[in-house]
Amino acid sequence: MSAPSRFDRGHTDDLMSFLAASPTPYHAVAHAAERLDKAGFRQVAETDAWDGTSGGKYVLRGGAIVAWYVPEGAEPHTPFRIVGAHTDSPNLRVKPRPDIGAHGWRQVAVEIYGGPLLNSWLDRDLGLAGRLTLRDGSTRLVNVDRPLLRVPQLAIHLDRSVNSDGLKLDKQRHLQPVWGMGDDVRDGDLIAFLEETSGVPAGEVAGWDLMVHSVEPPAYLGRDKELVAGPRMDNLLSVHAGTAALAAVAAHGADLRYIPVLAAFDHEENGSQSDTGADGPLLGGVLERSVFARGGSYEDRARAFAGTVCLSSDTGHAVHPNYAERHDPTHHPRVDGGPILKVNVNNRYATDGSGRAVFAAACERADVPFQSFVSNNSMPCGTTIGPITAARHGIRTVDIGVAILSMHSARELCGAKDPFLLANVLVAFLEG
Structure with a gap:
């Protein structure tokens, strides 16, 4: 099936x-689900019996x-084409006892999640969002999307060597944000505030998964607005592109x-080791149940998995103009140069030659250029869900993504064209 370009600059507007x-992550999947609902998808509960209907x-x-x-008439052994991504980003997350303070300042106790660029969270207006679990077991999304917290940096007058010796941050002592004034710090104040903000009756919140975020909105940047600055591109850029591509393919997917x-x-x-992580049973369970719901056997499951390919789509490193020596000298991915194919012979990425051929064919059908990325041999290579997916499920997996700058910063930078170039390639890949 031919895969002409379906996305343009409007896709990047929608990404923002x-x-x-x-x-x-909770808000990201909720919004992805809303978009799929509009495309005719329906949610199925894991606790219900699944039917084998198409759609x-x-x-x-x-x-x-x-x-x-599931296309009409799909056989139980029909292989899958999977776009894999992740919804989480490095940030600061609220501790079980969030209410702290000192010297007349009221603060929120936070823990470091993942590997953020810590300095990027300093002197930035921060909101608070996440998931509240109520006493009856139900959950409620909350998003205080206004300046609520701030991690103030120490003034240069009290740290004269910061510009010569570099900023040194202690993760425990230096990253607790302030959110008010007062000497009377009482347990429950933050949660009571969130109950009131979200319309939950007082005392009903029994648990929470909360994290801070920059409230500065995404924006076009540059002389000709050829760049996009914004939060959580790693890796909501891929989640958004995958959602758009799946909806587009489903709209005309009869054949x-x-x-x-x-x-x-x-x-x-x-590390992906959770019931919602790539190293958990979620994907394998869903794919198997899809096979069995269509009347398939274990043999059909094995045949389907053997013919399956996954594109693990995650952001990668564009060459940095101020630190070009940190990159491999012959591999310099550029923003707006098209998606990157990630390769690492030590299996930090899952790409091999046969996977490259699948990706190259999708790019050719979409009429989109692509670039190759390998790490400098002198520096350790990052990794993705790709190797985990390949090893856990026996599925051929290819690591790709969009080249960005400032990865793991509270605010990252990409080219304005790359998001829709990626989405076009994902359509061509899913169509096969």
Whole structure:
């Protein structure tokens, strides 16, 4: 099936709206689900029996979503085409006893999640968002999207060597944000504030998963607005592109040769080992149940998995103009140069030669250029959900993404064209 370009600059505008509306993984999957609902998908509960009907379905679990579209007449052994991504980003997360303070300042106790660029959280207006769990077991999303907290940096007059010796931050002592004044710090103040803000009766919140976020909205940047600055591009850029691509393929997918899937996991930034992470059972369970719901056997499951390919889509490093020596000298991905193919022979990425061929064919069908990325041999290479997906499920996996600057900062930078170039490639890949 031919895959002409379907996305343009409007896709990047929509990405910026998605980033702004998704300060946490829970919000990201909720908004992805809303978009899939509009495309005719329906949510299925893991506790219910599944039917083998055709059409689009999705499962939500915490900060993860797995969505798939079954074409009319699909056989139980029909292989899958999977776009994999992750919903979480490095940030500061609220501790179980959040109310602290000293010297007339009221503060919120936070813990470091993942590997953020810590300095990027200093002197920035921060909101607070996440998930509240009530006494009856139900959950409520909350988003205080206004300047509420701030991590103030020490004045240069009290740290004269900061510009010559570099900023040194103690994760425990120096990153607790302030959110008010007062000497009477009482347990429960922050949660009581959130109950009031979200319309929950006082005392009903029994648990919480809360994190801070920059309230500065995404914006176009540059002389010709050829760049985009914004939060959580790693990796909501891929979640957004995968959601858009799956919806587009489902809209005209009667003759698909594969079952297209979006799998967006939580907890990639701290190892993926959770019930909503890529190293958990979520994806395998959903794919198997899809096979069995269509009357398939274990043999059909094995055949389907053997023919399946996953594109693990995650942001990568564009060459930095001020630190070009940190990159491999012959691999300098540029923003707006098209998606990058990530390669590491020590399997920090899952790409091999056969996977490259699959990705190159999708780029050719979409008429989109692509670039290659490898790390400088003198520096350790990062990793993704790709190797985990390949090893856990026996699925051929290819690591790709969009090249950005300032990865793991509270505010990252990409080219304005790359998001829709990626989405076009994902459509071509899912269509096969």
